Amino acid sequence: MKRRFRHPTPEVLGAxxxxxxxxxxxxxxxxxxxxFFREDFFPGGSLxxxxxxxxxxxxLLLQGAVAVSIRRGGEELIVEVHRKKGDLIGxxxxxxxxxxTATAKALEDSRVLSIAGKDLEDFFRRHPSCGWLFLKKLSTLIATRLHRTRTFLAENLR
Structure with missing residues (x-):
């Protein structure tokens, strides 16, 4: 199946x-x-x-607010709220x-850029140096979230 490519818009490139x-x-x-990116709109309350x-x-958040939550038992626990333009989700x-590993819900009308994980992986296979640059940033994000989780657990499991 041949994939149709979009022409990049100035807003997508700028973001x-x-x-x-x-x-x-x-x-x-x-x-x-x-x-490979597309712009998506999520009304407040949608997943x-x-x-x-x-x-x-x-x-990639462009505008709005998105809550990231996990389910434990019958409860939904919000672990993070994204409001910053450029925040990475998913x-x-x-x-x-x-x-x-979590649910992401728009707290208000929100605009995002999205890309299929497979498309991004294929791009990084063709351009490994770009993949390396992205991976460095992603690993920092994951390490930060791990640190926050450990801190939360240490404070709440005493």
Whole structure:
């Protein structure tokens, strides 16, 4: 099946250039990669992704607010709220077993850029130096979240 490529819009390119996850990539590579992104709109209250579902897409927040929560027992525990333009949501789309580990819900009308995890992986296979730049930023994000989780557990399991 042949994939149809979009022409990158100035807004998509601008958002990627400002994103800490993509801004260090060469302009030509960024433009090529931007063709795989699409802009999505999520009304307040709608789900971007759901815990334990297959992780297929990665999201970059453009506008709005998104709560990330996990279910424990019958309760929903909000672990993070994204409000910052450029925040990355759904990185499980790149990490085996490619299953979302949390639910992300729009707290208000929100706009995001999204890309299929497979498309991003294919791009990084063709351009390993871009993959390395992204991986450095992603590993920092994961380490930060791990640190916050450990701190939370230490404070709440005394």
């Amino acid at each position: 990627l250039r400002r994103s800490p996850y993509f801004r260090e990539m060469p302009a030509q590579k960024l433009e090529e990669m931007s063709r 971007l992704l759901e815990e334990k579902r297959p992780a297929r897409r990665l999201f 990185w499980s789309a790149l990490v085996p077993p490619k299953q979302y």
